[in-house]
Amino acid sequence: MNLNHNIPLITLIVFIMTVPLAYGAGGACKGKVLNPVTDICWQCMFPVKMGSVSYGNGAEPAPGNVTSPVCACPDSKGVLIIGVSTAFWEHARLIETVKDPFCFPVMGTGMTNPKPGFSSGENRSKEYGDSDYAFQQAHYFYFPAWSILKLFMDFPCAENKAFDLAYMTEVDPMWNDDSLSFIINPEALLFGNPVSQLACVADSVGATMSYPIDPLFWCMGSWGSFYPLSGSMIENNPFNVNAGLAARMLFKLGRETLLYDTGINQCASAGVVTPILVKSNYRLQVARPVRGNDCIPIGRPSLIWGTAKNPPFGTTNTSPDNFLWSLTRRRVCCVGYALN
Structure with missing residues (x-):
């Protein structure tokens, strides 16, 4: 279920301020508004490649599917543009994964759950059942950081949108019910066997050393399986659960044709619809509860990046x-001039 993508930021703020706040319902949702300058890891935009030259983080290969330093692409009017191939990691989206429904850590506030206890997060270990289990809600925001901060406004590759809440799973029955989620991922039945899951070991190794293995599209490395595309996971580690659900949200949006991959075709400025997620085109950074300094490929073990990022009693942030999670995505584009 997709919410209106055209709600201006001021309308969203007024809406949240005019409904009962979660603080009044016991203070479950606490925090402060995100500061895009201090809470975002700006090093995550590197390395950048322009033409045949790369900048920043020389240990990592330059992003994007760029094979030539020179590019030629038609614009919206069919006029040919000759330019320089450009690739970088773009700060584009925010994803919240929360145990408290209708809680928005990015804004430091939330709404009262109309049905207290309904759709709340859950995390239990095997001692309370046959297996580990966890459930969280998720929210997906437009967050074109450069546009919000009025940086590089004349750069044609930067997305020009406003901050906006685009999706919230509390009102999505498919996220809250594994059986209903099969409507959009019937192929999940093919991967619920030991042989398919054994292949995910290789994906975990790839994510640990560099990037996940895209042909193993059902795997999230050490975080588990992408399927089902719902909010429940057979997992107990809170880092694997929350990072995995953030990745699942991307896969789910792609399956619903709501996610456009900007790292595939440099001539498609708006991106390409990807019903099967290209995992290596996305990285996550923890912004709450504790800011992280790592840009995490999908599936990288939490032992590497999760230390002290989720204090048992929370923080002043949440x-x-x-x-x-701050999401950076691969962006490839052609920077040049039209041939009139």
Whole structure:
């Protein structure tokens, strides 16, 4: 279920301020508004490649599917543009994965759950059942950081949108019910076997050393399986759960044709619809509860990046198990001039 993508930021703020706040319902949702300058890891935009030259983080290969330093692409009017191939990591989206429904850590506030206890997060270990289990809600925001901060406004590759809440799973029955989620991922039945899951070991190794293996599209490395595309996971580690659900949100949006991959075709400025997620085109950074300094490929073990990022009693930023992720995506484009 897709919410209106055209709600201006001021309308969204007024809406949240005019409904009962979660603070009045016991203070489950606490925090402060995201500061895009201090809470975002700006090093995550590197390395950048322009033509045949790369800048920043020389240990990592330059992003994007760029095979030539020179490019030629038609614009919206069919006029040919000759230019320089450009690739970088773009700060484009925010994803919240929260145990408290209707809680928005990015804004430091939330709404009262109309049905207290309904759709709340859950995390239990095997001692309370046959297997580990966890469930969280998720929110997806437009966050074109350069546009919000009025940086590089004349750069044609930068997305020019406003901050906006684009999707919230509390009102999505497919996220809250594994059986209903099969409507959009019937192929999940093919991968629920030991042989398919054994292949995910290789994906975990790839994500640990460099990037995940895209042909193993059902795997999230050490975080588990992408399927089902719902909010529940057979997992107990809070970092694997929340990072995995943030990745699942991307896969789910792609399956619903709401996610456009900007790292595939440099001539498609708006991106390409990807019903099967290209995992290596996305990285996550923890912004809440505790800011992280790592740009995490999908599936990288939490032992590498999760230390002290989720204090048991929360922080002034947010309550425990309410996570905010800054998403950087590969962006390839052609920077040049039209041939009139």
